[in-house]
Amino acid sequence: MSSRPKKPSADSYEITHGGKTRNLVRVTRVLSALAKPALIPWAAGQERDAVLLALREILTRDPKLLVHASPETVVEAVQGRMGYARAHLKTTRDAMDIGTQAHALIQDKTMQMMGGESRAIGDVSDAALSALIVWEDWAREVGFVPLLCEQRVYHWTAGYAGTVDCVAEITHRGERVCAMIDYKTGKAVYQEAHLQLAAYMSAMEWMMRYACLEPGEKAWLEKIAHLPDVALVLRLPKTLDQDQFNQDQDVVEVPEWHSAADAFWALVQVWQWQTRRG
Template sequence: MAGVDTIKRGGSRFYVDPDDGRIKVPGVTGIVGMAPKDFLTYWNAKLVAETAVEHRDTVLKLAEKDPAGAVDYLKGAPRRYTKVASDLGSAAHDMFERQARGDTINPRHIHADIKPHVRWFDEFLQQIQPEFLHLEETVWSDAHQYAGSFDAIARIEGEVVMIDWKTSKAVYDSVALQLAAYRYADRIILAETRESIPLPAMTGGAVLHVRPEGWALHPMTCDEEVFAAFLHLRGVFDWEREGKKGVVGRPIAKGGEVATGTQRRAA
C-alpha cells in the first residue's frame, strides 16, 4: 500500500500532503511528545545505574582503556533499551495488522520474541469478535494542521471505537491524547488510493494492551476535553520549533566584566 509519505525534520516526523507536496504537517506522536515526562529523568538514571551494576566488569575494563567510551556505553543504555522495545513493538504491530486482516500466517515466520503476542492477539479476536472498519490508515486535520497513523477503527458490541494496540509495559495516559487527535481529525486518507473520506462517528477509544503474559482491552477517554489538551500541545510544538527563535534580544545596556570562555577555563 502506498500510504502517505513522511519525512523527518529535527527529530520529528512530518506528513506530506499527497495533493500538495508543499504542505507538511507534524505527526500526532511528535505533538504528544511535547507533554512533560518527568518520570523519564528517574527512569534514565535508574537504567544507567542498573547497567553499571549488572555489567560492572565490562564497564571497569572499558573504563581502564577508554574512559570516554565507558561513559558513552553507560549513557547509551536508555537508547539501546528503547530501540529493542521499539523493534519488538513494530514487529508485533505488523503481525497484529495481518491477523486483523485475516491473513494466513506461517508459525515458522513468527519471531520467537513475539509468538506470545500473536497468540494473545488471536485470543482477543476470537473472544471480542471486533468488526474492523479501517486498519492502519492515516488521518489528516486541515483545521489544526497535523496528521497521524492509527491502528484500527472497529465496531465492538455495536459501538465504533478508535483502537490503538500497545506492547509497552503499561498503558500510559498520553495515549488518550493520541486517540483524541485521531478521533477528531477531519478525514482519513486511504493508503491504497490516497482518496480522502470522512471519519466515522465514534463513541470513544480503547487500547488493546498485549504483553507476553496476556492481553487486556482498556477503554480510554478521548473526548473533546482531551482533544483540547492535545491542541494546547499542538501550540507548544510550534513554539518549540519556531516560536521561541529570536525571542531573546541583544542587550540594550550592560555592565561589569564578562569573562571569555578561555578566561573561565583558566580560572
C-alpha cells in the same frame, strides 16, 4: 488530485487537501513536547544496572583486578565492556523493535481478515509473537471484524496528521460497537495514549465533514459511514515475563475524548512555538 499522504520525514506527513499541499506534523511528534519526568530516574537506573553488570562480568573473569589494577584501568575495563552507547537508549531501541514487530504482525493478520495477502515480515522476537498470541485471543473473544487498518487521518485546520492502527466492530461491555483501536506494548497505558487517540478521533470527525469528497479519502470514509462509537487503547505484553493480559485492565476506553482533543490542540500550539524558537 489525490489526497493520499506521503511521509517526507519522521516529523510530518505531506497531505493534499482541496488542491493544496502542506506538511502536517505527526501526532506522535507533537506528543514528544510533553515532559516525561518519570523517564529520568528510569534512565539513571538503566545506566546503574549496566555499570554493575559490566563490573560483575569483568570481576568474574579476573577477580584480582580491583586489587592489582589502578582505578583508571578498572574504569577503562568497565567502559570497554559496556561500550559507549547509553544503556537506557539501547533498552528503548530494543523495546521499540519489539513494539514495531508486534504491530507488523497484528497489521498482517488484520489485513488478511480484510481480504489482503500475507506479507513477508522476517524474523521476529518471542516477545512480539507473545503479543500477537494475546491479540488473537482477544480478537476471538470480542468478535473482531476489521473495517480499517493503518489508516492515515489528518486535521487540516489544526495542522496535524497520524495513522490509526485499526477501526473495527467488536463487542465492548456487552454491546456491538464500532471502535477506534490503538495498540500499545508495555507495562501500562500512559496518559499520552489518551491524547493520541483523541487527536485521531478529532481528525476523523473533521474529515467526515470536510474531506468526504477528497479522491483519496472518500472510499474509506463511506465504508465506516460514521465516527467510531468508542476509542480504545489495547495494551499488549512486550516482554514474556509481564503479567498475563487482563481485559478489564488492559482494554482502556478514552473517556470524553473531545476534552482530550482540546488539550491536544493546545499541545500542537506548544510544539509549533518550540519549533519556531528552534
